[in-house]
Amino acid sequence: MEPYDHNPIVEMRDIEKHFGPVIALNGVSFDIRPGECHCLLGDNGAGKSTFIKTMAGVHKPTKGAIFFEGRQMSFDSPRDAMEAGIATVYQDLAMIPLMSVTRNFWMGREPIKRVGPFKFMDFKTANEVTMEEMRKMGINLRSPDQAVGTLSGGERQTVAIARAVHFGAKVLILDEPTSALGVRQTANVLSTIDKVRKTGIGIVFITHNVRHALAVGDRFTVLNRGKTLGTAQRGQITPEELQDLMAGGQEMVALEGSLGGTV
Amino acid sequence: MEPYDHNPIVEMRDIEKHFGPVIALNGVSFDIRPGECHCLLGDNGAGKSTFIKTMAGVHKPTKGAIFFEGRQMSFDSPRDAMEAGIATVYQDLAMIPLMSVTRNFWMGREPIKRVGPFKFMDFKTANEVTMEEMRKMGINLRSPDQAVGTLSGGERQTVAIARAVHFGAKVLILDEPTSALGVRQTANVLSTIDKVRKTGIGIVFITHNVRHALAVGDRFTVLNRGKTLGTAQRGQITPEELQDLMAGGQEMVALEGSLGGTV
């Protein structure tokens, strides 16, 4: 069963987004199907983050339509998108250093326990689930009360991914999850992506690194200056072609030559 | 003329650094010679940034000695190190968004013009040099008064590197200059490193990316949990060995298998 046999979970058509005088997106179309990992590639400032923020309800598109499971939707807030099943791990992490791991993990979707007419946060469950999910990701927390500020960068990234996975998203968006990570942590994240994909979740994976993209991606879309340069299937494109597409071709050839083709 | 024929510009011996209960560095030795690019690799939290901050005078080592051109030195502040000729481009950029490009470029080393007994900052020179240096790096500024906050991430990185190069450092330290960059910008930075090295400056290049390291590195030192795993010369080590060294070997094999060896 190939992922592109399914209907897309999310489809974005001709999305434009302007910030005052800046045109960040200039007509981008994109879709994501269950169980596939769709890589979004592109240079700095190409508009990748802006694009996925539009998908996640942070920005409203200036123009264009978003379809969720076939119906046209317009998300008013990240909360709406989350409730529909779009979970996002942002480039700038979205963790609050002064708060505990549990509080961060559940932020915005706290488990509720009713005592008479009052609703309390169910810390017992929350702590247990957090510890369990972190353990699954290979991190043994000292205690769920530990402040996120005391975790290393890789650990924080893992908390964010674990959170997104836990909330049973239909689509999981990862914005450059590997850029600040070491080899081991990167491998860990990539294998997590692989595993999550196999459960039928659609993954949008943003990266600068062609090799990371090729390691897990099923389809590849390249953005350039707010426009798509096209989408390719796995196997239809070689790493070199992808590299060229991202960098705009010719100039790279010269550079690669002088540096021994290892970029 | 191979770089390791020279005497080192900076030599660090058995550096240890503790932050309260955290032992960030536990005896690291390292040296850097003129005209070489010495790559410093390692996982997240290995202590790379801490190590180069020690070299740059930000931290004082808890133990260990620093030799600069053969003489033992102890830098009291980043200023001392800069004056000795150690320029650093920090991972967290060290740019001030609200200030103009010129002011940022010259920050800490402002050009002085004397008018009678008074010393003024020489804005004319400063602006000209800034524009010129940025043009050399391939960036046309609208004006030198433009706030750094209006530049893209890649452009900011370039300002930082241009600044370090301009000040005629003997040693240039780059802490993960490529991690947030796209392919094109990365190529640009790598070719800059190559060019700078050829002028006889010693470069310390920190990265997570084995391929980037291999593209420009002459020697490779791997840090792990605050200790060195050893230093290798270019040609004495294969990319796979380096990869293994960084990640601690065995576990990688399993992961690579499942992901098709592309990490």
Next chain:
Amino acid sequence: EGERYVLVSHAPDSDSWWNTIKNGLALAGEQMDVTVEYRNPPTGDLADMARIIEQAAASAPNGIITTLADPDVLSGPIRAAVESGIDVIIINSGTPDAARELGALMYVGQPEYDAGFAAGQRAAGDGISSFLCVNHYISSPSSTERCQGFADGLGVDLGNQMIDSGQDPSEIQNRVTAYLNSNPDTDAVLTLGPTSADPTILALEQIGLAGDIYFGTFDLGGDIVNAIRDGVIQWGIDQQPFLQAYLPVIVMTNYHRYGVLPGNNINSGPGFVTADALDLVAELAGEYR
């Protein structure tokens, strides 16, 4: 017709007592058919007040009515106003001598130290030998003079008997309570105006000393009048602020229109208000009394 007079006080905006002055001023303005303006430094900073007097002089009114809260600060601007041809009457704080020396037409008011001294003598006559002075605006010099005068009138040393009570009623109440509890042999309480008197009344009721301890106050207010009637307060020193604002306007208008001027200063106080003949005072307290 249509003369313009400016009254400059030294009180911060929030000081309630000056309200009576404002009302007296407005009434006089209405009755004499002249324009009157009231000005004060918003925070009670006397240096700011000096600027306001200068400002008033620059706007060339027919007369300025002002207090002399600190002769050092204010004499310069006042003298300049006088010498540029504007008539000045000093009210409230200050002394007749200082007013004459500045070239002011006259002085209307109650010298603070003297008022305190008179009150002290009266209390001494009633057999008082120790007291608590509740000072709610300690940073202002005239407040200290009242307490000092009272102490001198009693013939005792002020020492620690004056407390900085702050302006919050609960804090005043509780500080008075605290002081009286730890100094049980205090004979008398002296408050410096409604701000400190009202909570002190409550404090005394709370600890059962209301009507038992000797209690005098400066400046009237609604609750003070009721307390005098109830016998909680023995006397209030009324400096009749109404007169301090009303009379100067009348005097100056008549002076400017007909050239007549009373030959002497006017002491608007101290008048001791006691339980006798309180009804009118009660009705108008806070407004014209």
Next chain:
Amino acid sequence: MSSMGVAVDERIKETSKLRKALIRPELGAIVGTIAVFSFFIIFAGDSGMFNAQGVLNWSTVSAQFMIIAVGACMLMIAGEFDLSVGSMIGFAGMSIALISVTLQWPVWIAILLTFVLCTAVGALNGIIVVRTGLPSFIVTLAFLFILRGFTIFFPQLIERRTIIGGISERAEGDWLAPLFGGKIGGGFFNWLADMELIGVFTRGTRMGEPIVNGIPMLIVWALGLMVVAHIVLTRTQFGNWIFAAGGDAQAARYVGVPVNRVKIQMFMFTAFCACVFATCQVMEFGSAGADRGLLKEFEAIIAVVIGGALLTGGYGSVIGAALGALIFGVVQQGLFFAGVESSLFRVFLGVILLFAVILNTYIRRIITGER
């Protein structure tokens, strides 16, 4: 997913269990409270500070601080602060007085209307802050001036005076007023007096009655607000959102926390607390003055900061703030009991504030691993 068997990091020296248990935001305030009480027990133990009446005395003052400190604490944790609290107190009191005395409307209507008005102003503060992105320091500083200006202007315009009394008479028989101005537990104290556990008046008009004849509603409000705020903050979803809004508003927004709403609600809560303060005061003293509440905003902030909250938001504790208020109140009254020259109170206050924040910073660094 390979479980990579993350072991204990050998690069971290162990910290003891006890130390961990002690390390809480309010630790500094707890230590401070103990220190302050020890100090006064030694130096003012026999001055009447710790008999029933003395205790009531500093409890009342502390309760006042506590009411506004609870509001300021919640707001500060949500990442903002409010300099208009003091002016709001004056404004609320004046509003009750004008409505009940000048308009002659029932007191309960006056109180309810005032609460509506004040929380509306609080909301306005909040809306301006979240809409414009201006620092709350500036916005609420503007309201500090605006509200105080109106508080002086209106009564003067309408009633020709700036202290308005006569509220006690109007409040008699009102059903809502005793909730703010009354006392509870009178019977209990009578019993205590009969058992000779507390003193009775030995002179004056109330000879024979117990010195303390009830707990003022002010204290009940203070404790009530503290408990509710503490539970909301630490035990509910909304509490988590408050922390999140103050810790990193952008991050919180991304995961769906309605940050703007939370901040506005906290501004309203602060205004509500200021209004409770003002109503209790007006009902107890029977009058409203234009100068009420001066500098209270600073006192609230000081109590909160002594209590361990972070000025920049996202960290703090209501219990801490309440203890901060207690310290503040005890020191203020204690200096009187101890007979210290009263103008030195400010000096003490400044020094205590400085020591408290330094201690708190040290504690917080340990908790959060901040550098």
Next chain:
Amino acid sequence: MSSMGVAVDERIKETSKLRKALIRPELGAIVGTIAVFSFFIIFAGDSGMFNAQGVLNWSTVSAQFMIIAVGACMLMIAGEFDLSVGSMIGFAGMSIALISVTLQWPVWIAILLTFVLCTAVGALNGIIVVRTGLPSFIVTLAFLFILRGFTIFFPQLIERRTIIGGISERAEGDWLAPLFGGKIGGGFFNWLADMELIGVFTRGTRMGEPIVNGIPMLIVWALGLMVVAHIVLTRTQFGNWIFAAGGDAQAARYVGVPVNRVKIQMFMFTAFCACVFATCQVMEFGSAGADRGLLKEFEAIIAVVIGGALLTGGYGSVIGAALGALIFGVVQQGLFFAGVESSLFRVFLGVILLFAVILNTYIRRIITGER
């Protein structure tokens, strides 16, 4: 290095040259100044506000604000602020008075000692802030109380009053005092009076002399401080460091800017300005009072913020702050000239503040491309 021929970005719409030229930090303040003057020329043009005496009046008030605003502006750009300015003014004045009147030392020694003392306190503020990393709000709030406490306590202890006069007599013949309390340009004003361009005294000992007989040194100090601070800030290395320290202290430290030293020096400069203010005041009026300078810290901060500086540091302009002070002074005195009910002054102030910051924020967003 390959020159990659970076072209103009096609994704940015063009902005006009004129707009760019106008967009400066002090633009808001310039617009405000024009608006305020237009307003008062229309509504108070014939009230004496714009005759020699009137101009001198609001200039003096504005100059006062300007002196402390310049200090506050530099400090704010360096990323900190100082709430103890007002208390410092009271403290400095009292110090001069106690040293010269009570101790009977020469006035110049009193002035110099006071400057040393105040800048030392400023340095202490700064050292505590940079050493502990505490927010300057808290540290200087503590000093607000401590300094005010001492200002009340000492004169009361020593002289048993809170106002100390007699400094004018002591200052006669002193060489340093006229630098703060004197006037300059007397000859010019005499000439103006002879030409009947300005009014003269009509009676008293100074009959025939011009009413305005010189420019107070206060104004000279204000302009001097403004010019020096502006040049230092925009034209020197040190100025660049001040911006850097406030913009991002860590980043500045990394490239070798001695951030701690810069911040401490700015605290000292603020204290110096407060001291200039106090000395001018004491020398002009001849007395020092414990209540001098109340709330001046807010007025300084307001002027600076109206002038376009950013509360969080790293951005602002001395010229802007000076214009902010001018607006503040003109509005305050102008409302008196226009005969507006004085309790409404605060309301106006709050509203102006709010409008000014909203305007400034808009301008700043355009300049810095902030989002």
